[in-house]
Amino acid sequence: MSAxxxxxxQSIRHKRWVKSTHFIITISFLxxxxxGFEILMVHPRLYWGKAxxxxxxxxxxxxxxxxYHHGGWEKSMPFKNLNGSQVTAARTYDIxxxxxxxxxxxxxAAWFLIATGLLYLIAGFFSGHFRSNLAPGRGExxxxxxxxxxxxxxxxxxDYPGKYGLLQKVTYLWVIFFLFPxxxxxxxxMSPAITASYPFLLKIFFGHQSARTIHFFAAVLLVxxxxxxxxxxxxxxxxxxxxxxxxxxxx
Amino acid sequence: xxxxRAIFAGLTSAGALLLxxxxxxxxxxxxxxxxxxxxxxYMAQRGLLSQRALAMEYQKSEITSFPVTDIGDPADPAxxxxxxxxxxxLQRNNxxxxxxxxxxxxxxxxxxxxxxxxxxxxxxxxxxHTCEEGWSAIAEWTGVPLSAVLKDAGILxxxxxxSIYGFDKYAESFDMLDAFHPQTILAHTxxxxxxxxxxxxxxxxxxxxxxxxxxxxxxxxxxxxDKFEDPxxxxxxxxxxxxxx
Numbered sequence: 001m002s003a004x005x006x007x008x009x010q011s012i013r014h015k016r017w018v019k020s021t022h023f024i025i026t027i028s029f030l031x032x033x034x035x036g037f038e039i040l041m042v043h044p045r046l047y048w049g050k051a052x053x054x055x056x057x058x059x060x061x062x063x064x065x066x067x068y069h070h071g072g073w074e075k076s077m078p079f080k081n082l083n084g085s086q087v088t089a090a091r092t093y094d095i096x097x098x099x100x101x102x103x104x105x106x107x108x109a110a111w112f113l114i115a116t117g118l119l120y121l122i123a124g125f126f127s128g129h130f131r132s133n134l135a136p137g138r139g140e141x142x143x144x145x146x147x148x149x150x151x152x153x154x155x156x157x158x159d160y161p162g163k164y165g166l167l168q169k170v171t172y173l174w175v176i177f178f179l180f181p182x183x184x185x186x187x188x189x190m191s192p193a194i195t196a197s198y199p200f201l202l203k204i205f206f207g208h209q210s211a212r213t214i215h216f217f218a219a220v221l222l223v224x225x226x227x228x229x230x231x232x233x234x235x236x237x238x239x240x241x242x243x244x245x246x247x248x249x250x251x
Numbered sequence: 252x253x254x255x256r257a258i259f260a261g262l263t264s265a266g267a268l269l270l271x272x273x274x275x276x277x278x279x280x281x282x283x284x285x286x287x288x289x290x291x292x293y294m295a296q297r298g299l300l301s302q303r304a305l306a307m308e309y310q311k312s313e314i315t316s317f318p319v320t321d322i323g324d325p326a327d328p329a330x331x332x333x334x335x336x337x338x339x340x341l342q343r344n345n346x347x348x349x350x351x352x353x354x355x356x357x358x359x360x361x362x363x364x365x366x367x368x369x370x371x372x373x374x375x376x377x378x379x380h381t382c383e384e385g386w387s388a389i390a391e392w393t394g395v396p397l398s399a400v401l402k403d404a405g406i407l408x409x410x411x412x413x414s415i416y417g418f419d420k421y422a423e424s425f426d427m428l429d430a431f432h433p434q435t436i437l438a439h440t441x442x443x444x445x446x447x448x449x450x451x452x453x454x455x456x457x458x459x460x461x462x463x464x465x466x467x468x469x470x471x472x473x474x475x476x477d478k479f480e481d482p483x484x485x486x487x488x489x490x491x492x493x494x495x496x
Contacts, residue, residue, distance in 0.1 A: 039385065040385070042384045042385060043382075043384040043385030043386050045385075045386070050309065050313055050379065050387075050389065051313075051315045051379055051386075051387040051388050051389045052315070052386060052387060053315065053316065053317070053318050053382075053386035053387065053388050054318050054386065055315075055316035055317070055318055055388075056315050056316050056388075073318075074319075074449075076316075077447060079314075079441075079442040079443075079444065079447075080443075080444050081442055081443035081444050082314060082442055082443075084314070085316075086314055086315060086316045086317070086442070087316045087317075088316065088317045088318070088319060088447055088449070088450060089316075089318060089319065090318075090319035090320075090321075090324070090449045091318060091319065091320045095384070097384065099383050099384065100488065100489035100490040100491075101285060101489060103383060103491065104285035104286070104288055104289050104490075104491050105285060105288075107288055107289070107292055107496060108284065108285060108287075108288030108291075111288060111291060111292075190381070190496075191495060191496040192306055192379075192381050192459065192460050192461055192462060192494075192495060192496075193296050193300055193460045193461065193495030193496065194296070194300065194495070194496065195306070195307060196300070196301075196304040196305060196306040196307070196459070196460050197300040197301045197304045199307050202307055208379060208381065208387050209387060212385065
């Protein structure tokens with residue numbers, strides 16, 4: 001890589017708090033992804049509605065562990081006083097379950113994500129970071145401009161831009177102000193104690209299992225974002241970008 | 252390197268926040284950072300949430316099927332550790348001789364028959380059971396509020412935790428906030444019928460503000476303690492003792 005000194009001066013200079021929060025959020029997000037995947041492996045069935053389990057129909061089931069489509073149920077017994085088809089049955093299959101560390105790791109990383117995320121939001125608002133670096137400028141945003149910026153991403157970048165592009169700004173804003181809040185709030189919605197105090201969460205996400213399914217899809221979108229983000233970082237000069245977001249010169 | 256220092260300062264202050272939760276009242280962590288996180292969640296939920304708020308209650312039409320995923324049938328010798336000869340005999344006699352022992356920090360330790368328990372009070376609730384595995388199930392439960400049993404036994408002011416033991420040798424403990432929560436009941440009826448055997452007959456615990464594995468089945472004994480106990484060794488076994496999340 002020929003990072004000449006002129007290219008170095010073109011690098012985005014991030015503020016120190018942007019770098020430190022980016023670092024902690026990155027680590028937290030990776031830990032949340034790994035532990036979240038482990039938790040999904042324990043029950044790889046997703047549902048829509050207020051409740052769902054192995055004895056109720058699923059939206060879909062993912063082949064990610066030996067628990068996928070496992071049999072191993074004793075004969076099911078109907079509840080006598082209910083006129084529907086509700087049953088109970090005992091599980092005989094020895095499922096994969098590493099949720100002891102999986103859940104606690106997930107929540108520990110979530111503490112770091114939420115605490116750092118709040119710091120980032122406060123600093124972002126008060127320093128003008130969101131306004132000057134992330135909000136599209138006056139007249140900058142149009143669907144046409146967004147589309148042409150999207151298309152241009154499939155060509156070889158002519159030069160290191162030195163500031164955020166339109167698509168980049170819009171994507172970051174969606175990630176920060178939509179995907180992360182949704183993934184955090186749907187996480188809260190799976191907690192029996194939090195939803196006892198804040199039952200509106202169960203209403204806005206259509207129930208416990210719907211919240212779990214939305215949590216899954218929001219997490220998938222965040223991982224997709226991460227992949228594209230890393231690809232763009234590599235295409236525009238891996239060393240330079242990594243230096244800029246870690247120990248490079250600060251603005 | 253000020254940036255590095257900033258990062259380290261951030262990490263150490265977050266660590267200090269975690270450590271500060273390890274005051275006397277918190278469950279032991281045995282030095283595990285995961286258990287420190289569990290304690291932080293416990294303290295935060297106790298500090299930030301309303302402790303009397305009721306978990307959502309549902310309509311009869313929303314009742315779902317209900318899987319049984321415990322550690323084994325205590326009436327079946329094949330289930331090894333979970334098997335109890337005493338329970339098998341009680342079940343053969345349709346639980347006529349079954350009693351619930353209540354002792355520890357109470358002024359009137361003793362045994363309650365099912366009839367005596369039912370005299371203490373009754374609550375019916377249609378609630379959601381939320382399993383740590385990820386699934387959930389809705390059922391209607393009728394039972395005796397745990398608070399009524401503890402009051403009847405004369406719970407002493409030194410009481411801090413309540414341990415609940417099942418015949419399958421499973422057990423869990425609770426702080427006074429969850430023990431006295433209005434929806435914490437000892438259920439004898441499920442969906443309008445005597446609790447089916449594998450759903451925890453003849454009596455099982457319902458704690459609606461915590462995750463499924465705290466809901467002990469096949470109840471045998473309640474012990475009120477003045478200090479923290481972890482009768483199932485959740486913490487040493489690598490699991491969270493408090494599961495409000």
